[in-house]
Amino acid sequence: MSTSTNTASEIVTGVGGAGNIESLTHCATRLRFQLRDASEVEQGTLEAIDGVMGAVPQAGNRYQIVIGGAVQTVYNEIMALPQMANAGGDAAAIKAAARAKGPRGKNAWLDSLFEYLSDSFRPILGALLGASLFITFMSLMSTLDIIGNWADPRTDLSPSWEFVNLCWQCVFVFLPLMIAYNASKKLDADPWVGFAIMAVLMLPGFTAFMDQATTNTVFGFEVQTIDIFGIPLTVFDYSSQVFPPLLMAAVLGPLYKYLKKIIPENVQLIFVPFLAMLIMIPLTAFIIGPIGVYVGAGLADVLKSINDFSPFIFAIVIPLAYPFMVPLGLHWPINAIMLLNIQTIGYDFIQGPMGAWNFACFGATAGVLLIAWRERDMQMRQTATGALAAGLLGGISEPSLYGIHLRFKRIYPRMLVGCFVGGLIIGIGGGVTTNAFVFTSLLTIPAFDSIVLYGIAVAAAFAVAMILVVLSGYRTAEQQAQFEAARDAGLERAGAIPIDDSAEGVAAAAAAAAVPSGSTATAVSTAPTATAAAATTAESAAPTERRVVTEIGAPLDGTVVALSDVPDPVFAKGTMGGGVAIEPSGDTVYAPAAAMVVAAQPTGHAFGLVLDGGIELLIHVGIDTVQLKGEGFDVKVKAGQKVDAGTPLVTFDRAVIERAGYPLITPVVVMNTKKFASVDQIAEGTATVGTPVIAVEAKPRPPA
Numbered sequence: 001m002s003t004s005t006n007t008a009s010e011i012v013t014g015v016g017g018a019g020n021i022e023s024l025t026h027c028a029t030r031l032r033f034q035l036r037d038a039s040e041v042e043q044g045t046l047e048a049i050d051g052v053m054g055a056v057p058q059a060g061n062r063y064q065i066v067i068g069g070a071v072q073t074v075y076n077e078i079m080a081l082p083q084m085a086n087a088g089g090d091a092a093a094i095k096a097a098a099r100a101k102g103p104r105g106k107n108a109w110l111d112s113l114f115e116y117l118s119d120s121f122r123p124i125l126g127a128l129l130g131a132s133l134f135i136t137f138m139s140l141m142s143t144l145d146i147i148g149n150w151a152d153p154r155t156d157l158s159p160s161w162e163f164v165n166l167c168w169q170c171v172f173v174f175l176p177l178m179i180a181y182n183a184s185k186k187l188d189a190d191p192w193v194g195f196a197i198m199a200v201l202m203l204p205g206f207t208a209f210m211d212q213a214t215t216n217t218v219f220g221f222e223v224q225t226i227d228i229f230g231i232p233l234t235v236f237d238y239s240s241q242v243f244p245p246l247l248m249a250a251v252l253g254p255l256y257k258y259l260k261k262i263i264p265e266n267v268q269l270i271f272v273p274f275l276a277m278l279i280m281i282p283l284t285a286f287i288i289g290p291i292g293v294y295v296g297a298g299l300a301d302v303l304k305s306i307n308d309f310s311p312f313i314f315a316i317v318i319p320l321a322y323p324f325m326v327p328l329g330l331h332w333p334i335n336a337i338m339l340l341n342i343q344t345i346g347y348d349f350i351q352g353p354m355g356a357w358n359f360a361c362f363g364a365t366a367g368v369l370l371i372a373w374r375e376r377d378m379q380m381r382q383t384a385t386g387a388l389a390a391g392l393l394g395g396i397s398e399p400s401l402y403g404i405h406l407r408f409k410r411i412y413p414r415m416l417v418g419c420f421v422g423g424l425i426i427g428i429g430g431g432v433t434t435n436a437f438v439f440t441s442l443l444t445i446p447a448f449d450s451i452v453l454y455g456i457a458v459a460a461a462f463a464v465a466m467i468l469v470v471l472s473g474y475r476t477a478e479q480q481a482q483f484e485a486a487r488d489a490g491l492e493r494a495g496a497i498p499i500d501d502s503a504e505g506v507a508a509a510a511a512a513a514a515v516p517s518g519s520t521a522t523a524v525s526t527a528p529t530a531t532a533a534a535a536t537t538a539e540s541a542a543p544t545e546r547r548v549v550t551e552i553g554a555p556l557d558g559t560v561v562a563l564s565d566v567p568d569p570v571f572a573k574g575t576m577g578g579g580v581a582i583e584p585s586g587d588t589v590y591a592p593a594a595a596m597v598v599a600a601q602p603t604g605h606a607f608g609l610v611l612d613g614g615i616e617l618l619i620h621v622g623i624d625t626v627q628l629k630g631e632g633f634d635v636k637v638k639a640g641q642k643v644d645a646g647t648p649l650v651t652f653d654r655a656v657i658e659r660a661g662y663p664l665i666t667p668v669v670v671m672n673t674k675k676f677a678s679v680d681q682i683a684e685g686t687a688t689v690g691t692p693v694i695a696v697e698a699k700p701r702p703p704a
Contacts (some may be wrong), residue, residue, distance in 0.1 A: 006281060018083040031071060131168040197276075238574050314431075322358075359462040478599075555592045576669045578670055583666075593646065595610060600639045680697075
């Protein structure tokens with residue numbers, strides 16, 4: 001996927017501008033924004049940007065935008081924008097702003113926890129992915145009997161193959177140091193101090209203590225201890241451990257902030273790192289490190305006990321749980337346990353069943369891609385292609401999950417069936433293990449034992465999810481109708497129809513719809529209805545140009561007035577588009593022409609129609625009438641329904657609306673005004689249903 005600086009600029013605009021961005025990071029596929037005010041995000045605008053796979057609100061003022069494999073490029077382009085030079089402010093200002101806002105939601109602490117876990121692993125995903133491919137290569141060589149069991153340290157390999165083995169060990173042996181660096185940086189401590197603290201436990205001299213240690217039993221575990229100044233030090237091999245550095249950084253972060261608060265600035269460079277190391281090195285060696293090992297071992301033992309009790313149940317539960325764990329970030333601790341399993345028992349039993357979930361996820365994406373090709377959906381075709389490539393080749397599920405599956409809820413039940421089938425096959429076969437940590441992709445299938453059982457299981461998960469999605473579709477009837485109407489009208493998607501007709505709700509819908517004309521076909525006018533100047537231009541047009549004018553009839557009886565008379569500034573200023581308003585004299589709204597109903601609110605207050613020629617018409621019955629929650633409205637149609645001119649859309653009780661104090665004036669607006677040369681009011685005063693009230697003039701085209 002190619003990107004441009006324009007894409008970066010549009011993303012910044014979509015999240016409320018550079019001034020609304022407190023901080024920006026990225027993971028393997030997503031841009032992660034910390035915003036000052038998440039309510040300023042224009043989600044519809046963001047999702048219409050070329051290269052954006054999806055936009056996902058998070059707790060508080062966090063926001064994620066799914067990009068896919070080009071995320072690093074887009075991130076660099078955003079950070080290089082001139083307006084980003086002073087965006088976000090310094091760390092102290094960011095924290096002060098966050099404190100001023102108070103609690104960001106009842107789950108903010110949980111969101112922060114998983115953000116901490118995610119950001120501790122995120123920067124090293126590339127190294128892990130690269131190492132996993134070395135592991136896969138070694139597994140394939142072992143399977144072909146070219147080398148022995150490469151993962152068994154007792155196996156003698158030739159220097160050449162031992163060197164290849166070092167290519168992946170360099171990542172996993174020193175993984176605690178990488179995590180210590182990232183986790184410390186996340187909590188605003190000096191990351192190199194965190195690195196150094198954890199490095200003490202990784203030194204050959206520390207490991208050599210085992211030669212002098214004595215065996216003792218602690219909490220039922222046999223451990224090696226040695227006296228240091230009369231205090232027993234528990235000695236472990238901390239290679240590949242992830243919980244000790246995470247716990248160490250969690251203590252180092254607050255300690256570092258406290259030391260910087262009490263030590264004068266002119267000597268902080270010397271004494272803050274020194275005192276932090278003086279406190280944290282023994283604390284980590286004697287207490288935090290062993291606790292981290294025990295916590296990890298305890299969690300691993302719980303999962304192993306479940307697997308030992310019933311590998312069949314375990315193989316089914318894991319792939320069914322992962323689709324709900326990944327969006328919450330709960331999979332990061334499980335990844336840590338996978339690494340711990342490999343270090344302690346020599347193999348992992350979680351990654352095999354997890355592969356069933358991954359391939360069911362990729363299969364559902366493949367089904368969406370096939371439908372997108374069949375339905376000529378260019379935007380979804382691009383999104384699904386990128387997501388499928390990231391999944392099958394890299395084992396990364398986030399582009400599929402955030403870009404597609406969480407946006408279309410019909411996919412999840414079908415994907416879960418694929419997860420179940422894959423897990424069932426693994427369970428019946430007695431389970432699948434691997435002696436290495438790998439990303440579950442096509443390229444890493446040889447790393448699993450047995451390859452045949454695992455291959456059959458993931459192929460079945462992929463195929464079942466794909467077939468179910470293809471057969472049943474992934475859109476609801478309303479979504480499908482909206483897409484088809486927009487596609488047939490030559491658009492990517494139908495215009496936004498406001499659900500909430502309060503001033504704030506309509507303004508939000510207008511913002512979502514007000515996309516620059518060049519970026520999407522659903523753009524609506526951000527200016528008032530076309531003026532006489534536009535009409536003058538039409539009169540002076542060259543005679544070789546053909547003009548098509550469509551007249552739209554009144555959808556209800558009443559008095560036609562200008563939009564500027566509507567007591568709502570969003571409508572009155574033409575923000576939603578050009579059109580007219582009608583003071584009703586009757587009690588029924590009719591379809592003004594043959595159309596597709598793309599939105600029919602259950603409250604009866606608003607209807608979205610797509611007319612011939614791609615005219616997107618909003619009929620908004622009254623102002624703020626959504627507050628009635630449907631009282632006094634009898635809706636006659638539903639989204640996805642095709643209607644003819646004169647088909648009743650809704651009947652309303654005037655007395656109920658008037659008694660509640662809401663204006664009955666009804667705006668009739670062409671949402672995609674900018675697509676046309678002009679949208680003019682052509683009637684005023686009393687009108688009956690069908691009386692032409694709006695003239696929509698197509699942009700000139702040269703003769704065929």
